[in-house]
Amino acid sequence: MKIQEEIKSTVELSLAKKVILNLSFTRNIIGDKFLEILKPYDLSGEQYNVLRILRGQKGKPANMSVIQERMISKNSNTTRLVDKLILKGLVIRNICPSNKRKMEITITEKGLEVLETLDPIVVEHENSLASKLTTEELTLLNDLLEKYRN
Amino acid sequence: MKIQEEIKSTVELSLAKKVILNLSFTRNIIGDKFLEILKPYDLSGEQYNVLRILRGQKGKPANMSVIQERMISKNSNTTRLVDKLILKGLVIRNICPSNKRKMEITITEKGLEVLETLDPIVVEHENSLASKLTTEELTLLNDLLEKYRN
């Protein structure tokens, strides 16, 4: 369905407007499906994202600013996301001994287990979306998005 | 800059994952710039969106479910967005006389004026982003996004 139909637009839209609406709308569709996946595990999208960043550290702890700069939404409130993950026992937070201003956040065994359980489900979701396009089209989409935002 | 660099990813990403991250990241960049534009006018992105939907009604009032289905984020809480717009004098809300369950929301003269002031600035923002791509590329991007989400 075209974007004008999706949002039942009553006025004619410029090509420039359509791209923005299409981008926002498509991302929301993906995001909503992803939330459904996470729901049984009591994780929000950004909480999952923080866990994934911490797993990428391969054992090393990450401080708050490292997490922040790797997040997709740069304005997330990392402190409060981490607070929630601590309550669930998925990460731990310690003061960095060499610089007491910094925090060292580490994913726990339980956190890793949750991610491992989710891995195949997430991959299946990603691939199911990607299957609508060929490899060439996916690469092209990535290139166009990159060019568009820069 | 490639998406892996933007989020400083430490692990190799599948093409399917890259598309999702790229889409989310690009939308956030656009959204942040758009919020900057709206900030001096004390409007949020979705409040602006509601006003635009109401203008599209060309004088006719819209009820809550009509606004809802035309929103980009289908889970927005329209009641509370409209509440805020009423407080600012940009829309009015009346009970529909023929069906007291429904509400009739209409944009005010002041609301229309705000949109008119914003129009050139918003168009300039949209075109500035679109200028990174050719007309053919923009059309292609729209087609790929549509195909991807369906």
Add this chain to the structure above:
DNA sequence: GTAGTACATTTGTACCTACAAATAACATCT
């Protein structure tokens, strides 16, 4: 006409983002 159901919207709660201000530890300059 009233019981039951469907519809349109509002309200409640938890979590999230955006952004400014506050706090605390470290660094530097003299």
Add this chain to the structure above:
DNA sequence: AGATGTTATTTGTAGGTACAAATGTACTAC
């Protein structure tokens, strides 16, 4: 060492999203 500035994080506040439950109105069948 003490004042000053910088860095890392937290806290406060306003607005948004997600979702379930509540409210109030209208419709339908007997």
